[in-house]
Structure formats: C-alpha cells, structure tokens
Amino acid sequence: MMTSTTSFNEKLNWIQTQSESMLCVGLDPDLERLPASLPKNAVGVAHFCENIIQSTKDHVCAYKINSAFFEALGVEGFDLLGDIRELIPENILTIYDVKRGDIGNTAKHYARAAFRALNMDAVTINPYMGYDAVEPFIQDPERGVFILGLTSNPGSQDFQQLMLDSDDRLYIHVIKKAAEWNTQNNVGLVVGATKAEAFGEIRRLIHDMPILAPGVGAQGGDIEKILQAGLTEQKTGLIIPISRAIIFASDQDDFAEKAGTAAKEFKDKINRIN
Amino acid sequence: MMTSTTSFNEKLNWIQTQSESMLCVGLDPDLERLPASLPKNAVGVAHFCENIIQSTKDHVCAYKINSAFFEALGVEGFDLLGDIRELIPENILTIYDVKRGDIGNTAKHYARAAFRALNMDAVTINPYMGYDAVEPFIQDPERGVFILGLTSNPGSQDFQQLMLDSDDRLYIHVIKKAAEWNTQNNVGLVVGATKAEAFGEIRRLIHDMPILAPGVGAQGGDIEKILQAGLTEQKTGLIIPISRAIIFASDQDDFAEKAGTAAKEFKDKINRIN
Numbered sequence: 001m002m003t004s005t006t007s008f009n010e011k012l013n014w015i016q017t018q019s020e021s022m023l024c025v026g027l028d029p030d031l032e033r034l035p036a037s038l039p040k041n042a043v044g045v046a047h048f049c050e051n052i053i054q055s056t057k058d059h060v061c062a063y064k065i066n067s068a069f070f071e072a073l074g075v076e077g078f079d080l081l082g083d084i085r086e087l088i089p090e091n092i093l094t095i096y097d098v099k100r101g102d103i104g105n106t107a108k109h110y111a112r113a114a115f116r117a118l119n120m121d122a123v124t125i126n127p128y129m130g131y132d133a134v135e136p137f138i139q140d141p142e143r144g145v146f147i148l149g150l151t152s153n154p155g156s157q158d159f160q161q162l163m164l165d166s167d168d169r170l171y172i173h174v175i176k177k178a179a180e181w182n183t184q185n186n187v188g189l190v191v192g193a194t195k196a197e198a199f200g201e202i203r204r205l206i207h208d209m210p211i212l213a214p215g216v217g218a219q220g221g222d223i224e225k226i227l228q229a230g231l232t233e234q235k236t237g238l239i240i241p242i243s244r245a246i247i248f249a250s251d252q253d254d255f256a257e258k259a260g261t262a263a264k265e266f267k268d269k270i271n272r273i274n
Numbered sequence: 275m276m277t278s279t280t281s282f283n284e285k286l287n288w289i290q291t292q293s294e295s296m297l298c299v300g301l302d303p304d305l306e307r308l309p310a311s312l313p314k315n316a317v318g319v320a321h322f323c324e325n326i327i328q329s330t331k332d333h334v335c336a337y338k339i340n341s342a343f344f345e346a347l348g349v350e351g352f353d354l355l356g357d358i359r360e361l362i363p364e365n366i367l368t369i370y371d372v373k374r375g376d377i378g379n380t381a382k383h384y385a386r387a388a389f390r391a392l393n394m395d396a397v398t399i400n401p402y403m404g405y406d407a408v409e410p411f412i413q414d415p416e417r418g419v420f421i422l423g424l425t426s427n428p429g430s431q432d433f434q435q436l437m438l439d440s441d442d443r444l445y446i447h448v449i450k451k452a453a454e455w456n457t458q459n460n461v462g463l464v465v466g467a468t469k470a471e472a473f474g475e476i477r478r479l480i481h482d483m484p485i486l487a488p489g490v491g492a493q494g495g496d497i498e499k500i501l502q503a504g505l506t507e508q509k510t511g512l513i514i515p516i517s518r519a520i521i522f523a524s525d526q527d528d529f530a531e532k533a534g535t536a537a538k539e540f541k542d543k544i545n546r547i548n
Contacts, residue, residue, distance in 0.1 A: 028380070068380045071387035078352035099376050101400050103427040106302070106342045113345035126375050128402040128422060130429020148402060153377040155404020158451060159444065165437040170444065177432060 007185035008122060008144030012210055013236055015093055016061045022274070023267045024062040024095065025259075026214070026243025027052065027084065029069050033248050035255045042076035045069075048255070049084045052247050055260035059267045062093035064212075064241045065120070085118055093121045095212065095241075099148065101126035101133045108136040115143050122146060124190060124212070127174050134181060141184040144210075149175045149202065152192025152215030171198075172205070179206050188212060191230075193221025193240070199229035208232045210239060216266075217245030223266075227273045235274055242266055281459035282396060282418030286484055287510055289367055290335045296548070297541045298336040298369065299533075300488070300517025301326065301358065303343050307522050309529045316350035319343075322529070323358045326521050329534035333541045336367035338486075338515045339394070359392055367395045369486065369515075373422065375400035375407045382410040389417050396420060398464060398486070401448050408455060415458035418484075423449045423476065426466025426489030445472075446479070453480050462486060465504075467495025467514070473503035482506045484513060490540075491519030497540075501547045509548055516540055 006014070016022055029045045038044035053063070065085065070077035088094050100110045100123060114123045114137075122144030125134055137145045150160055150171040160171040168176070181187055191202055193215035202211065211230055215221035223240065230238050246266065250258035280288070290296055303319045312318035327337070339359065344351035362368050374384045374397060388397045388411075396418030399408055411419045424434055424445040434445040442450070455461055465476055467489035476485065485504055489495035497514065504512050520540065524532035 030379070030383070066380060068376060068383035068387065072383040072391060074387075074391035075353050075356055077387075077391075079349050082349055099374070099400070099403075101375075101402075102342060102373050103425065103429075105304070106340060109304070109342035109346040113342065113348070113351075117346060117348035117351075126373070126400045126402050128375075128400050128433060129373075129425050129427060130432030130434070132427050132429040134429075151377065151403050153403060153406050155377075155406040155408075158404030159402060159448065160404070162444070162447065163439040165439050165441075167439075170433065170436070173436065174433065 007141040009185045019061045021061045021267045022238050022240050022270050023060050024064050024239050024241040025056045025060050026064045026241045028066040028243045035251050042073050042080050051256035052259050053087050055256040056263040059263040064095040064097050067098040096120035096123045099124050099126045101129045104132040107133050111136040141186050144186045146188045146190050146212045147178045149189040149191050150195050152194040152219050193226050196222050196225035199226050210237050212239045214241045217242045224273050281415040283459045293335045295335045295541045296512050296514050296544050297334050298338050298513050298515040299330045299334050300338045300515045302340045302517045309525050316347050316354050325530035326533050327361050329530040330537040333537040338369040338371050341372040370394035370397045373398045373400045375403045378406040381407050385410040415460050418460045420462045420464050420486045421452045423463040423465050424469050426468040467500050470496050470499035473500050484511050486513045488515045491516045498547050
C-alpha cells in the first residue's frame with residue numbers, strides 16, 4: 001500500500017509492478033483517423049476514447065494524453081480532456097503530454113492547470129527556458145515531470161544534437177541538468193525510441209530515473225534495443241508509450257477490440273524481452 | 275488596404291503604422307491580482323479582461339494572450355479564452371502566447387487549435403524540437419510565429435546561452451535557423467527585453483524580421499536600450515509587450531482607467547525614444 005508521501009517515481013514503479021506492464025497507451029484521437037461509423041467531432045472522440053480506455057486498461061501502467069488532439073476541437077475539446085481524464089482508473093497513471101515551458105509565474109499557472117484543474121499525475125516539459133520553467137512542476141513530489149531530452153522526430157538534429165564547447169551534445173547537458181533537478185524523485189526524461197543508440201549512455205547518467213520512450217510503432221522505434229540498453233539493473237525505469245499502432249489498429253467498428261488485442265500483444269512482447 | 279495575401283510581418287508593420295504604436299498589452303489575468311471587488315473566478319477574469327481591452331485598445335498594435343492564466347481556470351478558462359479573443363477588434367493583432375513545440379502531426383493539431391479554433395493571428399513557439407515542430411505553424415503566410423530565441427528569465431542561461439563548438443551560443447544558432455525558416459515573411463523572434471546587450475547582434479542577423487520583446491515593466495527591461503539596438507533602419511521591427519505594469523496599474527475599481535493611462539504613457543514613451 002502506498003502512503004500519501006510516495007514520490008511519483010516510486011508510484012510509477014509500484015504501478016508497473018502491479019500491472020505487470022511498462023506499456024502506456026497514447027491517446028492521440030486524430031479526427032481524420034476515427035472509424036468511419038463515428039461522427040468527426042467531440043462526440044465521436046468521446047465515444048472513441050471511452051472505448052479505447054475500456055478495452056486497454058488491463059494492459060497498461062499509464063495513459064499519455066496528447067493535448068493537441070483535444071485542443072484542435074476547440075472549447076468542446078477542453079471539456080472532453082477533463083472528462084476523458086476522469087475515465088482513467090485510479091490505479092493507472094495519467095501523463096499529460098503538453099510540452100510546457102514558460103517563465104516562473106506563467107509556469108506556476110500551467111502547473112495548476114495540469115495538476116489541479118485536470119488532476120494529471122505527470123506532465124511533459126520542454127527545457128529550453130531553463131530551471132525556472134521547470135521548478136513549479138516539480139515542487140510536489142507526488143506529481144511527475146518528463147523533461148524532453150532527445151526526441152524521436154527528425155528535427156531533434158536541429159538543436160538537441162548540437163555539440164557544445166564542453167564536448168557534450170546539448171541533449172546530454174539537458175539530461176545532466178534534469179538529473180540534478182531530481183531531488184524529490186519525481187523527474188524523468190523523454191527519449192525517443194528511434195534513438196536506441198543513445199539509451200545506454202543516458203541510463204548511466206540518470207541512474208534509475210524513468211525514461212518515457214515514444215516512437216515505437218508508427219515511427220519505427222525498436223522495442224528490443226531500447227529495453228536492452230535502457231532498463232535499470234532492476235529491470236525498471238522505462239515507460240513505452242504507443243499510440244497509433246494501438247488506437248488505430250482497426251478503422252472499423254471493432255476498433256476497441258483490436259486496440260485491446262494490440263495492447264496485450266505489446267505488453268506481452270515487452271515482458272518477453274525484458 | 276491589405277489584400278488577402280498580405281504576409282503576417284507586412285500586416286504587423288501596417289497595423290503598427292496605423293495605430294502609431296509598438297505597444298502590445300499582455301493579458302495575464304492572474305486571479306490573485308484581480309481588483310478586490312471582482313470575484314476570483316472566470317466571471318471575474320471575463321469582466322477584468324473586457325474592461326482592460328476596452329480601455330487600452332486605442333494604444334496598442336497587439337494583445338498577447340497568455341494561455342496559462344486561462345488554462346489554470348479549467349474548462350471555464352478555455353471558454354473564456356475564445357470569448358476574450360473575440361472581443362479584440364479586427365485592426366489589432368492577437369498573439370497567442372502558448373510556447374508550443376511538438377512533432378509534426380501533433381504540431382499540425384496545435385496549429386489548428388491556435389489558428390482555426392481560436393483564430394489567433396500569431397503564436398509563440400519553442401524551438402527545442404526543431405524544424406518539424408515549427409513547420410505546420412508557418413505554412414499560412416498570413417499567420418505569424420514568434421520563435422523563442424533568448425528569453426527574459428534567469429533560466430535562459432541554463433541552455434540558451436551555452437556555447438556551441440561552432441563558436442555560436444545556442445540562441446544565436448536558433449535565431450539563424452529562424453531566419454532561414456522565414457521564407458514567407460511570417461516568422462519573428464522572442465528576445466527578452468532584459469537582454470538589451472544582445473539586440474544589436476540579433477538585429478544584424480535577422481534583418482527586418484520582427485522581435486517580440488517581453489520583460490519591460492515588472493521584469494525591469496530597459497525600453498530605451500532595446501529601441502536603440504533593436505529597431506530596423508526604418509524604425510520598425512519591435513513589438514513591446516507589457517503586462518503587469520499595465521493591467522495591474524491599479525488594484526482598485528479604477529483598474530481599467532489606470533490601465534488605459536499606463537498604456538498611453540508607455541506608447542508615448544516608446545514613440546518619443548523611437
């Protein structure tokens with residue numbers, strides 16, 4: 001049983017043990033990819049997400065909720081964001097994927113939006129603006145942050161991979177800072193699964209901090225390689241979010257059933273390798 | 275008269291000429307700082323913003339709408355964000371200060387949220403994830419983006435000011451890339467007014483691209499110095515957003531009147547120096 005002072009990273013470990021899963025389903029409800037029978041609006045998205053959660057919840061440790069796909073629906077989307085968050089069972093973590101980064105007083109209000117208004121367990125953070133953009137999010141040890149380190153997309157080479165005069169690449173410097181900021185055991189990193197070759201060095205730098213590793217599935221990241229290089233000695237410390245390959249496993253009326261099957265297969269595949 | 279194919283940066287110049295103002299009022303409606311007579315909720319914020327817009331609209335070229343202070347109110351805040359945007363007259367630009375940055379397909383949906391759902395004229399963008407995080411926002415030449423270069427906060431030294439092995443600081447490299455991406459004349463930079471010493475070099479690098487320069491007022495940036503170093507030869511290219519020093523000029527029931535007076539004073543001060 002967890003006490004009320006459990007840190008986010010401890011809670012994550014506990015939930016991954018209980019659920020026997022490192023899988024996180026990414027809720028990216030793209031209107032254009034909803035099954036044909038659903039209306040292409042907030043009502044359709046609500047129905048879609050509700051059924052996806054119902055069919056996948058036994059196979060995951062977390063849901064990653066991508067704010068963009070809700071915000072694109074306008075005011076109704078924001079309503080829906082709150083409703084969908086409420087549908088996620090208490091024993092599963094919610095990661096609000098919104099990539100925040102702003103100066104202190106503004107960041108404080110974004111933290112309120114994520115943790116109070118929406119009651120998310122964790123949030124993704126963009127490090128470009130430095131420590132005061134991160135600090136309001138890490139004050140409560142029970143709430144987690146995942147700081148962008150090395151992302152899965154092509155644009156990660158534009159800035160993240162630049163070499164500094166200290167002989168570190170920028171993302172390595174960011175990751176070292178994130179490790180310094182992890183004084184309450186509630187900080188993790190985002191490292192793209194498409195960058196498997198970077199996981200070994202990152203794991204050595206961050207000890208047992210968690211890595212959220214998007215890019216498996218549609219983007220082609222290799223589960224086996226990131227598990228081999230990215231797990232801690234205790235075989236923990238990775239969350240594997242998969243979105244499109246699960247939620248759009250079928251574009252027919254069996255979408256929820258197929259999503260459940262795909263989630264179970266990914267969970268089992270991860271556990272076999274691990 | 276502007277045609278329908280006017281680029282954002284041209285439109286900005288035109289509106290600054292018409293309004294005879296480089297001033298942008300920042301709408302950061304912090305609940306804790308609302309006048310005592312207003313309720314500390316979305317109704318109070320609505321009343322506050324409506325009166326601030328009414329009393330300042332003759333003195334500004336733009337409003338900068340800070341999403342955090344609306345999102346912190348929860349679902350009602352998002353409703354309000356749309357309502358407040360609608361209150362801004364057509365001849366004044368709206369800059370949605372939300373500092374987005376995410377991979378291509380997600381960025382496309384954030385662009386929809388900003389430009390279609392909310393009909394904002396421009397948006398602030400975080401460059402850390404590179405070109406594919408920016409590209410969906412710059413496709414429409416009539417909509418503008420302001421890319422974070424060197425920000426006004428203490429944390430700007432954590433990463434932005436790091437020296438690269440190419441002998442540029444990171445923010446200079448970001449600014450050079452932003453200039454490359456400005457093929458449709460709709461890209462600008464965010465450079466903190468607290469960093470006046472950097473404006474001269476940045477202006478040489480970006481020619482006549484606009485700079486949004488927050489940090490005047492509560493953060494202590496020096497208007498005179500940034501105008502001297504940051505304006506183009508044609509005395510254009512700067513937008514000076516001021517928030518707290520205008521919208522909280524009084525914490526009494528005369529808040530709107532005092533905001534109007536403060537806005538006029540800042541506008542006149544800028545025009546005297548310029």
